[in-house]
Amino acid sequence: MNSSAKSQLRLGALAQRDGLDPVHRVEWSIAVAAFADQIVFDPGTVIAGYMPIRSELDPRPLMQALALRGARLCAPALLDRTTIAFRELVKGEALTNTGFGTIGPGPDAAELKPDIILLPLAGFDRMGNRLGYGAGHYDRAIARLHEEGRTPRLIGIAFATQQLPHIDAEPHDVPLEAVLTENGLRRFNTTA
Numbered sequence: 001m002n003s004s005a006k007s008q009l010r011l012g013a014l015a016q017r018d019g020l021d022p023v024h025r026v027e028w029s030i031a032v033a034a035f036a037d038q039i040v041f042d043p044g045t046v047i048a049g050y051m052p053i054r055s056e057l058d059p060r061p062l063m064q065a066l067a068l069r070g071a072r073l074c075a076p077a078l079l080d081r082t083t084i085a086f087r088e089l090v091k092g093e094a095l096t097n098t099g100f101g102t103i104g105p106g107p108d109a110a111e112l113k114p115d116i117i118l119l120p121l122a123g124f125d126r127m128g129n130r131l132g133y134g135a136g137h138y139d140r141a142i143a144r145l146h147e148e149g150r151t152p153r154l155i156g157i158a159f160a161t162q163q164l165p166h167i168d169a170e171p172h173d174v175p176l177e178a179v180l181t182e183n184g185l186r187r188f189n190t191t192a
């Protein structure tokens with residue numbers, strides 16, 4: 001799969017997402033929160049969510065459910081064109097522009113190293129391969145955590161319609177542990 005084939009695949013998946021009825025988008029974002037209990041973690045676990053942009057599934061109801069179970073939440077912020085860091089999300093604290101059209105905690109927020117990352121997806125396949133916007137921001141952040149000896153659990157967040165028949169994994173791609181859609185949490189076989 002060359003990079004132009006990958007871009008085509010990404011555009012197709014994003015077009016599916018953009019085409020969803022806005023009412024379904026809200027309902028399914030709320031439906032996802034009902035599956036929060038299927039993500040097993042200890043209180044104090046650092047979980048990276050995100051503030052939605054474009055037609056992404058809104059993970060905030062899910063994040064609220066995880067926070068009620070003791071998760072410490074953070075969200076990504078662009079430090080430069082290629083680097084994201086995760087900043088603590090504290091209820092009531094102001095959000096600021098965090099780059100590429102995103103909002104999130106400002107530079108005064110604590111930088112956290114997530115134990116679990118909820119990744120906004122453009123597309124995913126049945127093997128747990130994923131597509132983002134193609135900037136490699138999450139790929140690089142995950143690679144950096146690995147260099148620091150951390151192996152964050154990766155859980156993709158998407159609408160079911162964003163599933164694709166096949167995505168070629170590249171050497172830098174780390175497969176997802178699971179994907180969470182409005183139909184529930186689907187785990188992938190990570191031992192294969």
Ligand SMILES: Nc1nc2c(c(=O)[nH]1)N(C=O)[C@@H](CNc1ccc(C(=O)N[C@@H](CCC(=O)O)C(=O)O)cc1)CN2
Pocket residue numbers: 050051052053056076077078084099100101102120132133135136137138
């Ligand atoms: N909600 C959310 N936050 C996120 C991400 C994300 O995918 N979703 N990111 C995930 O990495 C990082 C930000 N990276 C991003 C990379 C590309 C685009 C984007 O919309 N790209 C447009 C072109 C933008 C432009 O250059 O004008 C595109 O792909 O069409 C957005 C965010 C961190 N925060």
Ligand SMILES: Nc1ncnc2c1ncn2[C@@H]1O[C@H](COP(=O)(O)OP(=O)(O)OP(=O)(O)O)[C@@H](O)[C@H]1O
Pocket residue numbers: 006130131132133134135136137138139140143170172173
């Ligand atoms: N660990 C890394 N270090 C440097 N560059 C990387 C790394 N991982 C990915 N990249 C680069 O990032 C670009 C985008 O990769 P890819 O097509 O896999 O995007 P994506 O998975 O959709 O993006 P994202 O990780 O932002 O969701 C590629 O050019 C790739 O070479």
